[in-house]
Amino acid sequence: MQKFTCFLVLLCIWGCRESNKQSNTNRTKDSIHKEMQDAASDLAGNFSDQRSMRFSSSRIESFFAKYDSLRSFQTDLNTFYTTRSYAFAWYTENGLTEQASNLYARLENLPEEGLNIVLPYKRQLDSLFNITLPQSTDQKSETELLLTSMYFFFAQKVWGGLEESATQKVDWHMPRKKLSYSALLDSMMQPGKVSTAQEPVYRQYNLLKEYLKKYKALPADKVTVFLPNKKPIRPGDTLAMVTSLRKKLFLLGDLPRAGDTSSPIYDSSLLTAVKRFQKRHGMKEDGIAGGSMIRELNVPVQKRIEKIIVNMERNRWLPTDVRGRYLAVNIPEFVLHAYNDDSLLWNMNVVVGKDVNKTVIFAGSISQVVFSPHWNVPPGILKKEVLPGMAKNPNYLETHHMEKYGDGVRQKPGPWNSLGAVKFLFPNSHNIYLHDTPSKSLFKEDKRAFSHGCIRVADPKFLAMYLLRNDSTWTEERIVKAMASGREQYVAIRNPMPVYITYFTAWVDRQGDLNFRDDIYKRDAQLSGLLIKH
Template structure:
């Protein structure tokens, strides 16, 4: 019996190894470009060319197959021309690239990219005034610089590939960057005007700027917990704690000028309101429990929060220039973009902690006016059927009916989906919809749903989506919402619109203000375990 069990164990292990091997084989590597032999010494921009034998030998010793293919493709495109050296010496954009990399290492704490041997090589070649393309040291430095660039670009712009984003419940596909095209642009522009071709979402650099400010705050300030000594603080009065509050709000940029007085004046009230805006609190200017809870969070934790969200930003595409919708779950907001610019935003209600709204992307292609609500099996089992047992008229009271073996709620103003819903096909059964429970939009925390996203201004979204169809007037949309029977409207072609359901607890808003929100689903905590336990970004937190 024992031998049979062991055989099954060995078979399971062998099968697992074979599956893993197949999975690795199926991993798609970047295609290698065909060598461009039309480039010759006569028409090239440099007379320096890498020997093909040397290049092939170098590529074969490159440990990362993806980067090996990128190196080969890069030099094939340029018919083996040098990139980092000119006949009269090292290119002036080499120090610029190394500066970019050092900047990344500084703010991310990821010292694994630092290549001391390469830096030493470059230092030893800086003074050369004539470059010999057959000099082994020079050729190897040329190739090592290209390899180093691809390593840097992959990490800095697409994120840490050691992190499995789906393990973190993130189902928006990682962006794909063309590092070869990025390097070509860098060389062509001599590393100038980087923002014009840098393959990163605009939010990334905005967060980076604020990260550096927070590093400085951590260096300059002590951030011990402030203990309130009053239940309520009134404007016009003086309090012993006010100078410390002013000092912190000045450091954070909410108080425009330094002030050491203990008077709770109008400028402090305005600074508190600004702080409350940035943290998603009720903007009443009151120095209360919620205010102290947020301002007492250690600066080091805020640095971690920024780094976590910078990593997420690396996964997403560069800022789209098209129409799109973005729901930021921790912010409880839907942002509507037209041609890449923010058009308007609205409050939303998202899934509760027990019913997380899924992080994913899709394409909105249908509007359903006066919708039925098809009750999900879980709600039918846990809520509807117990209700029917208690009260035989439960379905009629809630305007519901049997539809085969399922239950649905009829269209109308009391329908749980309200008067309109917006569909973007997905396997999570998540969509945007109206709601009769308008009171929830006034809450500062709005995680109440079973996973779908409730909109505070659904009619406004319908008008935006149908704005280019002249037959859909405001009155017609209102009539369709109150029709009393279900009406599907299909968006076609360019009218279809990408939808991103994201999870960002730190970002910079359109007014240039750094915002923070609570980690309502615990996703930041999971990210922290992966990012800061490896000793990479953690280095930055200790320095």
């Protein structure tokens, strides 16, 4: 089961990206890592390791008789206290621990976690936690069990996220991380573990959480940018609307210093800010503030907040660490990333499925490279395109370099082939794979959702060389020859490469910048609806 942890996908996308930004506007990798650690460690606290104060095991059943809505955590709670021989965890001889206060504060601030949920038994928790007079034994045991149950509630909602059945509704078909909340709480309480305890969420979660605070603090859409006469704003222009552009980019953090926000001149500092905004939104970094950029600038802050929240939820599903080499495609980003552990090796542009032919979110392992492949026409395309074409034109198959093959039709290898000169297979039930394409011009587009569901790669030769790098017989020269041979050839990869097809529309890159991408498959809206229901 642990094998799936290497899927940690994408985190990939963002976490390890390189940038050419000036160092004085960047946050270093170490500083971002420290922020993540600081944000994740406040539940490490000061747990009680005492064993003299205990309660009767019979208190557990009577507790759940009173707090029935928390009964789903009874098994976890029984496991935890059996291991401790029913010793108090949230109390010392001097009263409640620092850890209890930390948990109480986190429960009080669930909206900071991007959650809009009702805390069960909040009134009772407030009453028991804030008792000023000495507590009776029964009150202490009730407070103890309520705090532990609330810990499990917090862990489930904040660290685990929606149940797996809910994620299937948004077509997330990758393995979810598995957590034992009682084991996690028990490990936090072990001697020597307090200072190193980490929350079991992928680090992107806490980076997005920090931006959630910042965006909630932004003034609500007080600056709107319009294009004068619908003409793009260009470097060197002197226009009244440049002032609004400056103010908006300053509010969003792309213009690092306010400076003279009233200046109508599009100068070099504004050019840097415009390019930074364009990069964060996956646009061509040309410094021209045209219609598409202005539309992104004017997206309501509340919409950005919702996007951050749904991507925090997706990060709850991810394993917290990743090891080894793997590939990750982030569909809304239109990019393939190669990683070794948490280090980015290279990026490559890709084309993904159109909205009507959505690329599936799932994980697999590339096991074969196929040079000069045939293209077996999928049943849907055969029915909708090929058979009608054959009915209208007797020479349709010959014109399209196709031939009948069994009960179907396939396209012959060659420069016309829809799969190009090579494809990369990883067994899956979705009939999805990576491949070359003769339509090279599409890789120059900012938004690249054009395929029937499979993933087209911009540099197939490079990818083939990377996947076959451990086989010395497959030199660059031999690969080029095989791609041009016109003879289909299957080559097994000695070490199959994990590949993860994922879907993230917001993330924080290695420079600390918040990136947004379009929700091309309307997954964000679906997930947002599920979060509201839960």
